Amino acid sequence: MKLLSFNELKTEKGVRYSRRRLNQLTxxxxxxxxxxxxxxxxxxxxxxxxEVDAHLERLAAARSE
Numbered sequence: 359m360k361l362l363s364f365n366e367l368k369t370e371k372g373v374r375y376s377r378r379r380l381n382q383l384t385x386x387x388x389x390x391x392x393x394x395x396x397x398x399x400x401x402x403x404x405x406x407x408x409e410v411d412a413h414l415e416r417l418a419a420a421r422s423e
Contacts, residue, residue, distance in 0.1 A: 361393070361404035371410055389413060 364380075367373040375383065383389035390409035395402040 360407040362407050362410060363404055367405060
């Protein structure tokens with residue numbers, strides 16, 4: 359399993375949302391939830407690459423419908 363940092367979401371996947379917008383989309387259930395790597399409010403988070411890929415594939419499929 360590969361994990362993606364916030365910066366890797368931008369550079370590797372082209373996801374250009376701000377941290378605030380990602381939090382909003384996650385709360386709405388329209389973007390994959392990150393996992394916490396460290397406990398506490400300032401803990402590091404990362405996204406599972408396969409979940410992000412699946413999400414982007416669903417967006418691409420919806421576009422072509």
